[in-house]
Amino acid sequence: MKKLLLALATSAAVLGFAASASAQDKTKICFIYVGSKTDGGWTQAHDIGRQALQAEFGDKIETPFLESVPEGPDAERAIERMARSGCALVFTTSFGFMDATIKVAEKFPDVKFEHATGFKSAPNVATYNSRFYEGRYIQGQIAAKMSQKGVAGYIASFPIPEVVMGINAFVHGAQSVNPDFKVKVIWANTWFDPGKEADAAKALIDQGVDILTQHTDTTAPMQVAAERGIKAFGQASDMIKAGPETQLTAIVDTWGAYYIKRTKELLDGTWKSEQVWDGLKDGILTMAPYTNMPDDVKKMAEDTEAKIRSGELHPFTGPIKKQDGSEWLKDGEKPEDGVLLGMNFYIAGVDDKLPQ
Amino acid sequence: MRIELEKRPQASVLYAVLSPFIALVLTVIAGGIMFWLLGKDPVSALYSFFVEPLLDVWSLHEIAIKAAPLILIGVGLSICYRSNNWNIGAEGQFIMGAIAGSIVPVVFHEWHSPLVLPLMLIFGMVGGALYAAIPAFLKANLNTNEILSSLMLVYVAQFFLDWIVRGPWRSPEGYNFPVTRNFTPEAILPEILDSGRTNLGFVFAIVAALLIWFMMRYTLKGFEITVLGQSERAGRFAGFSSRRMIWFSMLLSGALAGLAGISEVSGNINKLQPIISPGYGFTAIIVAFLGRLNPLGIIAAGLFLALTYVGGEAVQLTLTVSDKVTRVFQGLLLFFVLSCDTLILYKIRLVFPGRTAAVGQGAVQGAVQGGAE
Numbered sequence: 227m228k229k230l231l232l233a234l235a236t237s238a239a240v241l242g243f244a245a246s247a248s249a250q251d252k253t254k255i256c257f258i259y260v261g262s263k264t265d266g267g268w269t270q271a272h273d274i275g276r277q278a279l280q281a282e283f284g285d286k287i288e289t290p291f292l293e294s295v296p297e298g299p300d301a302e303r304a305i306e307r308m309a310r311s312g313c314a315l316v317f318t319t320s321f322g323f324m325d326a327t328i329k330v331a332e333k334f335p336d337v338k339f340e341h342a343t344g345f346k347s348a349p350n351v352a353t354y355n356s357r358f359y360e361g362r363y364i365q366g367q368i369a370a371k372m373s374q375k376g377v378a379g380y381i382a383s384f385p386i387p388e389v390v391m392g393i394n395a396f397v398h399g400a401q402s403v404n405p406d407f408k409v410k411v412i413w414a415n416t417w418f419d420p421g422k423e424a425d426a427a428k429a430l431i432d433q434g435v436d437i438l439t440q441h442t443d444t445t446a447p448m449q450v451a452a453e454r455g456i457k458a459f460g461q462a463s464d465m466i467k468a469g470p471e472t473q474l475t476a477i478v479d480t481w482g483a484y485y486i487k488r489t490k491e492l493l494d495g496t497w498k499s500e501q502v503w504d505g506l507k508d509g510i511l512t513m514a515p516y517t518n519m520p521d522d523v524k525k526m527a528e529d530t531e532a533k534i535r536s537g538e539l540h541p542f543t544g545p546i547k548k549q550d551g552s553e554w555l556k557d558g559e560k561p562e563d564g565v566l567l568g569m570n571f572y573i574a575g576v577d578d579k580l581p582q
Numbered sequence: 583m584r585i586e587l588e589k590r591p592q593a594s595v596l597y598a599v600l601s602p603f604i605a606l607v608l609t610v611i612a613g614g615i616m617f618w619l620l621g622k623d624p625v626s627a628l629y630s631f632f633v634e635p636l637l638d639v640w641s642l643h644e645i646a647i648k649a650a651p652l653i654l655i656g657v658g659l660s661i662c663y664r665s666n667n668w669n670i671g672a673e674g675q676f677i678m679g680a681i682a683g684s685i686v687p688v689v690f691h692e693w694h695s696p697l698v699l700p701l702m703l704i705f706g707m708v709g710g711a712l713y714a715a716i717p718a719f720l721k722a723n724l725n726t727n728e729i730l731s732s733l734m735l736v737y738v739a740q741f742f743l744d745w746i747v748r749g750p751w752r753s754p755e756g757y758n759f760p761v762t763r764n765f766t767p768e769a770i771l772p773e774i775l776d777s778g779r780t781n782l783g784f785v786f787a788i789v790a791a792l793l794i795w796f797m798m799r800y801t802l803k804g805f806e807i808t809v810l811g812q813s814e815r816a817g818r819f820a821g822f823s824s825r826r827m828i829w830f831s832m833l834l835s836g837a838l839a840g841l842a843g844i845s846e847v848s849g850n851i852n853k854l855q856p857i858i859s860p861g862y863g864f865t866a867i868i869v870a871f872l873g874r875l876n877p878l879g880i881i882a883a884g885l886f887l888a889l890t891y892v893g894g895e896a897v898q899l900t901l902t903v904s905d906k907v908t909r910v911f912q913g914l915l916l917f918f919v920l921s922c923d924t925l926i927l928y929k930i931r932l933v934f935p936g937r938t939a940a941v942g943q944g945a946v947q948g949a950v951q952g953g954a955e
Contacts, residue, residue, distance in 0.1 A: 294905040296860045299850040
């Protein structure tokens with residue numbers, strides 16, 4: 227018996243040593259997700275980015291992650307756990323993780339953090355975001371061409387500037403094609419809730435919209451649109467599988483390129499805290515194939531995409547009026563990034579009152 | 583062979599003590615099988631789930647933080663449930679307490695004084711109690727079902743919080759994001775030890791549990807709660823008023839939930855935001871029953887449930903399993919606890935075919951008697 231115990235102890239010690247040795251060789255790049263990594267949308271897009279990162283560096287890195295971390299005090303614990311477990315770089319991939327990221331970063335000055343879509347940074351906290359509104363402008367144009375009734379439905383999550391900006395970009399794109407185009411909005415007050423999202427989709431369709439777009443994370447609205455035989459846009463991931471004959475295109479978040487770039491900088495020792503806001507031209511945002519539409523609409527979408535890529539077109543170019551009729555942008559005027567990032571008003575044409 | 587349940591003449595003291603432990607062992611075995619089926623080493627999985635979080639000072643603090651609101655709400659609910667008042671709306675009272683307590687640091691943010699924190703705590707308790715007063719009033723005067731009214735008021739509270747952080751209380755420095763201004767240092771519950779984040783909220787939880795334990799055990803009020811809960815008629819003969827008990831239990835549990843709310847916001851979040859609770863008010867219901875509605879049991883149950891949360895994260899990270907594993911574990915635990923409680927009131931009897939007649943009849947009689955009681 228004693229011998230057995232001794233053998234067990236020795237093997238455990240050897241195993242433990244081996245484990246710690248191999249762990250030391252690899253750099254840990256860690257991820258915190260707000261949803262499930264198979265949500266088919268936002269979080270899945272981040273996880274695909276993580277997998278691309280892992281594939282790029284192979285054995286040199288490890289990429290542990292925590293999923294379904296609620297925004298709130300739990301986030302702080304989860305992020306601190308990451309920092310304590312030896313992560314060199316932690317990506318916190320939801321807006322609500324902002325303050326928790328900053329708090330933990332103060333305690334662990336040697337660990338680097340990157341927070342998606344927020345506005346607070348620190349010497350060891352960078353922020354990164356994507357110009358989703360560029361894709362939404364294109365979607366608006368397509369919607370205006372494809373809609374018979376001239377009304378689209380928009381399933382929104384939370385009335386934060388990011389989402390309001392998306393609605394405005396969509397409306398402005400649509401009105402560049404059809405000046406009378408209207409958008410109805412339903413606030414789901416969640417990022418991830420297939421049931422609520424599907425209910426919102428049904429309610430919008432019952433109100434007479436014939437195109438659906440969403441700023442929530444699951445494929446549920448796409449499935450409802452498919453059942454009811456109307457067209458829809460995907461969000462965050464290519465949702466074509468949920469609606470092979472329904473999806474017109476989708477805004478696809480391609481975070482992988484950014485994750486690879488930042489990890490490379492970390493390994494080279496050139497990582498700096500930055501506030502990055504990239505768009506179509508940088509490859510952080512791509513459009514899923516334009517499908518289920520006539521060739522002329524496809525052509526228009528591709529032209530617009532090329533113009534945004536080249537910088538020839540800024541989706542928010544004046545003249546644009548606010549919902550109350552007052553002027554926001556003069557003819558030819560473009561907004562500053564700071565204004566976009568704090569957007570809390572609708573432009574004319576949105577058939578909804580912004581929750582205040 | 584059949585398995586039959588036979589009612590015991592009286593509740594078994596032995597199994598009342600043993601049943602949570604049997605449940606725990608069964609949970610660990612079932613959990614181990616689950617990890618094995620997932621292709622993970624069950625021993626190391628269970629180790630990082632239940633043991634690893636206890637070896638690190640840091641994670642002990644995290645367990646205490648997570649347990650504090652569960653215990654605080656749970657002991658309040660135990661008074662309600664013992665007196666037959668089914669307050670399901672602790673989540674709403676938690677939120678309203680947090681909002682009421684935040685009046686001081688948000689609206690009067692320029693007022694700096696050592697009085698800020700005590701005032702916040704008092705406001706928090708009053709806010710939670712007032713919110714619980716609504717279902718209490720409805721039940722006491724209109725005989726409304728408090729399960730429904732308290733539950734539905736949770737959603738009202740959630741939307742009220744959502745509205746207030748987007749509207750009147752939105753921080754002018756927050757880029758229009760739905761948060762209030764950050765609390766100033768004097769509005770933040772102090773940490774109690776240098777080694778980690780545990781704050782005064784945990785002390786409140788333990789003190790509240792001990793006070794309520796004392797009240798239940800040594801005071802007339804405690805006796806009144808028990809009597810009215812077990813038989814309202816008997817209580818009336820003893821001169822106890824079930825109407826006053828509705829008010830007492832609902833206000834007390836509301837105040838404790840409100841205190842939990844303001845402690846969480848002040849100690850951990852440091853501001854109001856649209857979501858301040860991952861469902862503490864509902865999880866506390868499980869904690870209350872897991873602790874057998876006994877304040878000391880609730881302390882243990884609260885700490886244990888907190889351990890499953892913290893351990894669940896550890897497992898996710900070390901073994902890369904889904905976060906759903908934590909939920910499955912909590913579900914398994916509750917299931918086994920409830921089913922093991924059967925042993926307190928019933929005996930398990932194996933019935934073999936040859937001898938069925940006599941024994942079976944006895945069992946049936948026993949069951950009938952049990953039913954008639």
